[in-house]
Structure formats: structure tokens, C-alpha cells
Amino acid sequence: MISVKYKFLRKMELSLPQKRYYRQRAHSNPIADHSFEYPSCPSDFDWSTLYPEIKNSNQMIEFADIGCGYGGFLVTLSELFPDKLALGMEIRVKVSDYVVDRIEALRKLHAGKYNNIACLRTNAMKYLPNFFEKAQLSKIFFLYPDPHFKKAKHKWRIINQSLLSEYAYVLRKGGIIYTITDVEDLNQWIVKHLEEHPLYEKVEDEYLKNDPIIEKLYESSEEGIKVTRNKGSRFLAIYKRI
Structure with missing residues (x-):
């Protein structure tokens, strides 16, 4: 007979982590010299440490x-x-x-599920090509990125001409960049840079109607839920690699 105490401890062991124990400032300087470990090239990284089901497979990451x-x-x-x-x-x-x-807890709670996602602490503005091969990705997502409102900090924004070239390097032909923000000025900045870059074009509305991801962009993230709660506006910019 399993004791009540054992059941309680087992339930606690399998519960999801609580965000209040992981709180941190909303902003981080991406240009600062943080301490990161990263491979010299993508093939040097052991992806089986993050994805237990690809130990004997050549399957590669498609979404970032x-x-x-x-x-x-x-x-x-x-x-x-x-x-x-x-x-x-x-x-x-x-x-x-x-x-x-969170992912580890979900895998324990739902056997056989959530083995296809993982998280890395890194600076994507500096090390993206260290993790992804040329033309590897089919989709890149920037959901509610930090707007860095001050003009002096616009260089910290995750979308600019030089970074778009790096994203184009890791995106395959026809690969898509999805962006959403509740800051109209940031959306205008993103659209301007994507329109001016020679390797991107706006995705046709007809395609978006059939894309199951679109409706999930609004409230799947915690930031999106907060924008909905505050009745804020959302601005989409979705472009494909040509």
C-alpha cells in the first residue's frame, strides 16, 4: 500500500516549476561580455544531451x-x-x-512527449552560426522582443541589417521569420529592415491563412498573455527567405 506521504512527495517531484523562484530583470544587455559556452561549429555540439530521442538519429533542429x-x-x-x-x-x-x-518536468508528467524541444542559455546575436548549419532552419521566431526604447540602445535590437544576414545564413530557401510585438514603433523598425534586406520578402496573406502557427503567436507565450490581459495591440511582421 503506497503511503499518503509518498504520494504527496511524488506529486511534488512531478509538478511544474514555479516562476516566482526564477524571476529576473526583464532586460539584458546583449552586447555585454556574458559568460557563455558555445561550440566552434554546429557539428561539435552533442545535441543528444538536449534531445534524448535523437541519440541514434541524424534529425536536425528546424525551429528556433x-x-x-x-x-x-x-x-x-x-x-x-x-x-x-x-x-x-x-x-x-x-x-x-x-x-x-519546465521541459524536464513536462517529460516526466507526459511520458514520450516534449522530447522534441529544448532550451539553451546563449546570446543569439553573437553565436547563432555556432549552433546552426547553413540553411538548416525552416522557421525562426521573435515573439515580443525587447524594444530597447532609447535611441542609443536601438543597436541592441534583435532585428537589424547585419543580424538579418546571419538569420538568412541559417534559414533555408523559403524559410520564414515570424515576429510579433505590442510596440508599434518596434514593428515599424522590423518591417523597415526586412523590406530593405535583399534576402527577404513579405509572406503572402493567402499563405498566412493556412498557417497553423499564426493564431498561436498571440497568446502562446507568457508575454502574449500579458498583452491580451492589458488589452494591448499586436503587430505582426512575417517574411520569408528568398
Whole structure:
């Protein structure tokens, strides 16, 4: 007979982590010299440490959620595309720790599920080509990125001409960049840079109507839920690699 105490301890062991223990400042300087470990090239990284089901497979990551926050959208991707590998990249140490612990807890609670997602603490503005091969990714997501309002900090924004060239390097032809923000000025900045870059073009509205991801962009992430709660506006910019 299993004791009540054992059942309680087992339930606690399998419960999801609580965000209040992982709180951190919302902003991080991506240009600062943080301490990161990264491979010299993508083939040097042992991906089986993050994805237990690819130990004997050549399957590669296809989706990258840049600045994945607390991992809500990453979990949604796992459920939408159970046969695709997705990686969340987050610069804040406590937030990335939370996502790692959240995924581990989900795997224990739901045997055989959520093995296709993982999270790394890293700086995508500096090390993206260290983790992804040329033309490897089919989708890159920037959901509610830090707007860095002050003009002097616009250089910290995750979308600019030089970074778009790096994203084009890791995106395959026809691969898509998804962006959403509640800051109209930031959306205008993103659209301007994507329109001016020779390797991107706006995705046709007809395609978007049939894309199951679109409706998930609004409230799958914790930031999206907060925008809805505050009745804020949302601005989409979705472009494809040509």
C-alpha cells in the first residue's frame, strides 16, 4: 500500500516549476561580455544531451525561438509539430533555467512527449552560426522582443541589417521569420529592415491563412498573455527567405 506521504512527495517531484523562484530583470544587455559556452561549429555540439530521442538519429533542429522567455510558445511548438525539433534560446540565466526545468518536468508528467524541444542559455546575436548549419532552419521566431526604447540602445535590437544576414545564413530557401510585438514603433523598425534586406520578402496573406502557427503567436507565450490581459495591440511582421 503506497503511503499518503509518498504520494504527496511524488506529486511534488512531478509538478511544474514555479516562476516566482526564477524571476529576473526583464532586460539584458546583449552586447555585454556574458559568460557563455558555445561550440566552434554546429557539428561539435552533442545535441543528444538536449534531445534524448535523437541519440541514434541524424534529425536536425528546424525551429528556433529566439528570446524564448519562459517557454510557453516552445511548448506550443512541441504540441503542434511533434515530429520537428525546436530550440529555445534565452540570454537570461534564471529564465533559461526555468525553461530547462519546465521541459524536464513536462517529460516526466507526459511520458514520450516534449522530447522534441529544448532550451539553451546563449546570446543569439553573437553565436547563432555556432549552433546552426547553413540553411538548416525552416522557421525562426521573435515573439515580443525587447524594444530597447532609447535611441542609443536601438543597436541592441534583435532585428537589424547585419543580424538579418546571419538569420538568412541559417534559414533555408523559403524559410520564414515570424515576429510579433505590442510596440508599434518596434514593428515599424522590423518591417523597415526586412523590406530593405535583399534576402527577404513579405509572406503572402493567402499563405498566412493556412498557417497553423499564426493564431498561436498571440497568446502562446507568457508575454502574449500579458498583452491580451492589458488589452494591448499586436503587430505582426512575417517574411520569408528568398
